[in-house]
Amino acid sequence: MGRLLLLGPGLLYLTVLFLLPIAAIVGISFLESNRFGQLRWEVTFASFERALDPLYLRVLATSVVIAGITTLLAVLIGYPTAWAIARLPPRWRLVVLILVVLPFWTNFLVRTYAWIVLLNTEGPISGVLQGVGLIESPLQLLYTPGAVIAGLLYAYLPLMILPLYVAIDRLDPELREAARDLGASRARVFLTVTLPMTLPGALVGAIFVFVPSLGNFVIPELLGGGKTVMIGNLIRDQFLKTRNWPLASVLALSILGILLVLLILQSRLSRRYAPVSHD
């Protein structure tokens, strides 16, 4: 009884604000709507058929590629960063970790707008490159897929660094020393000891970066200039502009499906490489 009381608020929250909306989305995805957005109460698979149109599949593929590149870059930047932080003297670690999450204290839109200022053709990056003579004409950085990736990477990199830091920090240094003592090269120690044991942290970070990147619609809109469209933009437009909730629901479920597959993969891989139960 006491346990139920403790769980109560969380369960209520999850049921009302998480499970019910998802149930609604699943339900709506089998309906059809008229042009005023009013639902017709007949079960149909029409929206699923429409979502299989190459048009939507292409947007989904683009989104997966953009989110994938973002995640890969986040690992490449986040791993050495987390490593360096774990190597700092303890009192400095806290300072640097706070610096890593500091951007979250500023409004997300403000930070994204800052990228518009930085990247636009009249902006400082293009200006400096022109000033030192590296480029002749203003550089079009903004409103490209690259700008979208830069914005996503900036927004979600801390979510990669933190779990990686935890994984690296937990690593028992004696394991690496033992490997070295037994004659392994530094590279070999990294590849056969350190990397597998920190992989679960990297996987958690990858999920944290990939999932919000995949569904994001604000950054593609602001930094992609409407020219790079991700699945999140389509879902938003179908919900709010076209008012085709059934199609929007199907598209939203496609992201949910990708997320489920990733979570299963992550848990399989983590179990295989879990530091304790190595089999």
Added chain:
Amino acid sequence: MRHHRAAGGRTIAIGLTAALAVTTAGSVALAQDPATSPDPALAGQSLVISNWAAYMPEDLPARFEAETGVPVTITNHATNEEVVAKLLAGNSGIDVAFMSGQFAQALTEGGFLAAIDHAQVPNIANLYPEANELAYDPGNTHSVPYAWGTTGLCYRTDLVDAPPTSWYDLLTPAEGVSGKTTALFTQRWLMLPAQKALGFSANTTDPAEMEQVRDLLLAMKPTLLAFDDTTFYSRLVSGEAALVEAWDGWCNYAIAEGADVGWVVPSEGSDLWVDTMTILESSPNKEAAHAFIDYILRPDVHSWVVENISYKVPNAPAMAAVDPAVLAAFPNLAMTPAELLQQESLVDLGEDGAALYQDIADQIAAQ
């Protein structure tokens, strides 16, 4: 057109600038007759009005209530789609809704809008005769026009080699301008430049024609700086953009900031958009709603739109009441109703047409 109102702060700033420049405080002030007493037919009625933000004077509800005794609550919407969604969600409580003509047409066909009783709106006589023959609602049976205008090209005179004259100046931009253009992304105006350039109707629902429209727009997409519905005028001011597709009132925002900005309706023609006032069939306050629309149509009230947000209004004495300095400052305000009517009035596309446009828009977005 107005998603407008995402730029509310800017709009107000421009409004202030315009008001200062004109120094005609008197023309906006209410010409209220102290002898008028509240109409007994309105007793006990109240109004909820949904409008784009900053699209009418902020003190209007208070002034209307002082005169009629009818309390007014304002809610805002950002887009036509949003207000339609609000109205159809049921029990919206909204009595009067502002929306573009083609949306009023669709809602009228769906039976959601009340007929306008012209006898209760005597000031409807102030409308230009042309404003009585708009294709989405001839005779204004279910809507009353509030503001109207067209769509064209807004450009920096110092950044283009020659002033644009054709939609092709946007669709296939000259070398120096390529990469420095923006186009609107709200569906009807996304299609408009290609539709007009190809000689099609802005209301075409012919799939073969729309495929040509799509191909032309897909060819344009790589030359664009961005699709932009809300900030293109500030891009002109900063010089980031040299040529943009713009609703006429919005070009004025760039002009008001002092940039060297020109405005042209391309030679192939353009659209005539109208934002209207409608009364909901579900409203229990129809007399008060009619009285409100009648109040708006007073010349001294309606001219606020021209002087503060630089849109044209279809109200002859209201346009006449506008300070000539305002009319001279903004080129689009000089268009006469007859010239406006030469542009093509946007009408509702119907269920299949709307689906076709959505599909084409998705294809353009995804490519």
